[in-house]
Amino acid sequence: MAPEIPGHDRLNSWKEIAAYVGRDVRTVIRWEQRAGLPVHRIPVGQRQAVHAYRSEIDAWMRRSSGRSLEPPTADRVNFAIGNIPESPAFVSPPAATRPSNRLGRGSLLRSKRVWISLAGLASLAAIGVVTYSLTLQPQRVFTKITQLTKDANEKEGLVTDGKTLYFGERVNARTQLAAVAADGGPVRLIATSFTDAMPTDISSDGKNLLVLDAEGQEQERQLWIVPVDGREPRQLGTIRCHSAAWSPDGRHIAFAFRNGIYLTDNLGTGVQLLQAFPRIPGTLRWFRDSSGFRFTLLNPTTGKSAIWQLDLGDEPSPVVLSVSQLRIAMKDCCRSLSKQDREGDSFLSGGGSTGDRILYLGPPNALQAGGVRLQQMNRLLGPVGSLALDPLKKRLFVLSDSADPADTAPLVQTEIISFDMASRVFRPYLAGLPAEDLDFSRDGKRIVRVNPADRTVWTGLPDGSDARRIPIADRDNELPRWAPDGQQIAFMAKFAGQPWRIFIASERGAQLREASVGTDNQGAPTWSPDSRRIAYGNVLCEESNSCAIHVIDLSTRSEFTLPGSEGLETARWSPDGRFIAALQPETHEVFLFDLRTGKWRELAGGINGNNLNWSFDSKYLYASSPNGQKPEIVRVSPQDGSLVPVVDLSDFTHLAGRIDPWFALTPNGSILFLRRQQPTEVYALSFN
Numbered sequence: 001m002a003p004e005i006p007g008h009d010r011l012n013s014w015k016e017i018a019a020y021v022g023r024d025v026r027t028v029i030r031w032e033q034r035a036g037l038p039v040h041r042i043p044v045g046q047r048q049a050v051h052a053y054r055s056e057i058d059a060w061m062r063r064s065s066g067r068s069l070e071p072p073t074a075d076r077v078n079f080a081i082g083n084i085p086e087s088p089a090f091v092s093p094p095a096a097t098r099p100s101n102r103l104g105r106g107s108l109l110r111s112k113r114v115w116i117s118l119a120g121l122a123s124l125a126a127i128g129v130v131t132y133s134l135t136l137q138p139q140r141v142f143t144k145i146t147q148l149t150k151d152a153n154e155k156e157g158l159v160t161d162g163k164t165l166y167f168g169e170r171v172n173a174r175t176q177l178a179a180v181a182a183d184g185g186p187v188r189l190i191a192t193s194f195t196d197a198m199p200t201d202i203s204s205d206g207k208n209l210l211v212l213d214a215e216g217q218e219q220e221r222q223l224w225i226v227p228v229d230g231r232e233p234r235q236l237g238t239i240r241c242h243s244a245a246w247s248p249d250g251r252h253i254a255f256a257f258r259n260g261i262y263l264t265d266n267l268g269t270g271v272q273l274l275q276a277f278p279r280i281p282g283t284l285r286w287f288r289d290s291s292g293f294r295f296t297l298l299n300p301t302t303g304k305s306a307i308w309q310l311d312l313g314d315e316p317s318p319v320v321l322s323v324s325q326l327r328i329a330m331k332d333c334c335r336s337l338s339k340q341d342r343e344g345d346s347f348l349s350g351g352g353s354t355g356d357r358i359l360y361l362g363p364p365n366a367l368q369a370g371g372v373r374l375q376q377m378n379r380l381l382g383p384v385g386s387l388a389l390d391p392l393k394k395r396l397f398v399l400s401d402s403a404d405p406a407d408t409a410p411l412v413q414t415e416i417i418s419f420d421m422a423s424r425v426f427r428p429y430l431a432g433l434p435a436e437d438l439d440f441s442r443d444g445k446r447i448v449r450v451n452p453a454d455r456t457v458w459t460g461l462p463d464g465s466d467a468r469r470i471p472i473a474d475r476d477n478e479l480p481r482w483a484p485d486g487q488q489i490a491f492m493a494k495f496a497g498q499p500w501r502i503f504i505a506s507e508r509g510a511q512l513r514e515a516s517v518g519t520d521n522q523g524a525p526t527w528s529p530d531s532r533r534i535a536y537g538n539v540l541c542e543e544s545n546s547c548a549i550h551v552i553d554l555s556t557r558s559e560f561t562l563p564g565s566e567g568l569e570t571a572r573w574s575p576d577g578r579f580i581a582a583l584q585p586e587t588h589e590v591f592l593f594d595l596r597t598g599k600w601r602e603l604a605g606g607i608n609g610n611n612l613n614w615s616f617d618s619k620y621l622y623a624s625s626p627n628g629q630k631p632e633i634v635r636v637s638p639q640d641g642s643l644v645p646v647v648d649l650s651d652f653t654h655l656a657g658r659i660d661p662w663f664a665l666t667p668n669g670s671i672l673f674l675r676r677q678q679p680t681e682v683y684a685l686s687f688n
Helices: 014-021 024-035 056-062 106-110 362-371 651-652
Strands: 040-044 047-053 143-147 155-160 164-171 174-181 197-202 207-214 221-227 232-241 244-248 252-259 260-264 272-276 282-287 293-296 305-310 320-327 347-352 355-360 372-376 382-389 395-400 413-420 425-428 436-440 449-450 456-462 476-482 491-494 501-505 534-535 549-553 556-561 567-575 577-585 589-594 599-604 613-614 621-625 632-636 642-650 657-666 673-676 681-687
Touching: 014 024, 040 651, 047 056, 056 534, 143 305, 155 395, 155 681, 207 244, 232 252, 232 260, 232 272, 244 282, 244 577, 260 282, 260 362, 272 305, 272 320, 293 320, 372 549, 372 621, 413 436, 436 476, 449 476, 456 491, 456 621, 491 673, 534 577, 549 567, 556 681, 577 613, 589 621, 613 657, 621 657, 642 673
Parallel strands: 155 382
Antiparallel strands: 040 047, 143 681, 155 164, 164 174, 197 207, 207 221, 221 232, 244 252, 252 260, 260 272, 282 293, 293 305, 305 320, 347 355, 355 372, 382 395, 395 681, 413 425, 413 673, 436 449, 449 456, 476 491, 491 501, 534 549, 534 567, 549 556, 567 577, 577 589, 589 599, 613 621, 621 632, 632 642, 657 673
């Protein structure tokens, strides 16, 4: 702070005020409007002259402590940073705490997003929100729809410079970078060594992509800069994140790691925590003037997201001025958020459990006018994924499963294939029967499965006959498992707005009950040999550092956590009762807990799937690696950790779709695996 000159307490212009506090004019105007900087106004003709007093500014700065530049009103809040979470630079956990979790497919595998709560932050009940107006008066109308791709491949992530569209496309067991002209044409693949690439942003000059890449099931992914002209990609240090965006002025990259939003430069150095949240931020979209950004904030319990806005001060030391929620009066908002056009307007998708609405969202400066325009656009498509905006030609590009707005469910096709270990022959299994998440009773006489179309649970004979639906309430059901006694079936299920929980029912649906008391997201159940206990690993837990393996006592509905299991997921109890196996998704390792010694040990590495299965005699543990250059299923000895490939899946990578992480063993020793095809195409929506 500059020293006060006696007799010269008054500052007579924005320029003098800005020079006194060491900021530019734009910042001090924002401070005055949004954070209560003491500035006085005197009308002069058609304009207003401003002045301020050094003593008042000094007192205001002391109250603000240099960072809490927020007005004392109920419509905005700055979160206290509190305890800063682990650095976004990836650090392997200690060996003793590195055990993983079988994610359910359905909604869990299709949504690769992350979520968490941060201890020590103030309750959300104390957070004020800005209320936005919802209007159904026509402001923007889609006038034309054009399908730009027709290759029936699965796609994710969508960015554009207005001339070319970039996205990740599933081909040959990898999600590869791909591009298509903004007016349509053939899809071309961009040669990289990435295993699971998803573009998340493009630089303002259109020369470089920000790309996230994962080798397996990890939620926090490597961050890369990929030149579109074919030059060598460059990794940004050791940063891991699940969303990232370039500021339009090219100075900064904002990224979301676990429950925090960070800022870095184009080299990945000088990482700065901007804000930590009690929930999971994602889908970052900068304002056109680089003064801040909007983002989604996900509630991992309900699975719903809200739109938030963060305003920044200027260089040389960016500071958070305000963090505000856009309270949008609609159900299940919001899934994806586009960049802004030249007027600062943007679009978002949401408005239903399938995300089949596109909404028009007004500019950020509407805050000062008391609200933002929000308009539900007419429906022209089925469920909508990523959004990319071309403001010059007034086109919104979207990923969608269908051009028919009447389609409310993704067009997913599944096929179970059996591999006979003796003959080394592949055959279709239960051809024509909609089935996934298959499990056999211990005597091999019954199967239980999930219908992928409506997530209902069915039992029957191994050939698919004698099919019976378990009469349980409508919900999202996954991974049913027979109890060893053959009398009960446990499965993970999710009601709308609730966490994933484990339920137990008889084959005919009687005595349906929740296995335990709690609110954590429970993953696939695995039974003890006596059918009295269930072990599970958490799902949707990576961002909160809450992953662990737990055991439920069904007689009391109480549970305890296996010591040393922090960070582990995907629990599988051996049929002989001696071991519980688990996965570490970040480091792709299998761990084994010996119930006799009460200790974990690392069993094998290089496993990029998220499923494990024991042989019926407990002699071997099977694991899958469905991604990368050599997709396969392997067999591991629990005695010495020796690993033997048993199924080479390479031939199936040339077919459309992807090899699912799920697989199972039949009583006769065959291996079942699943091919999943979810065609996604790029569409252009012209608007007025």
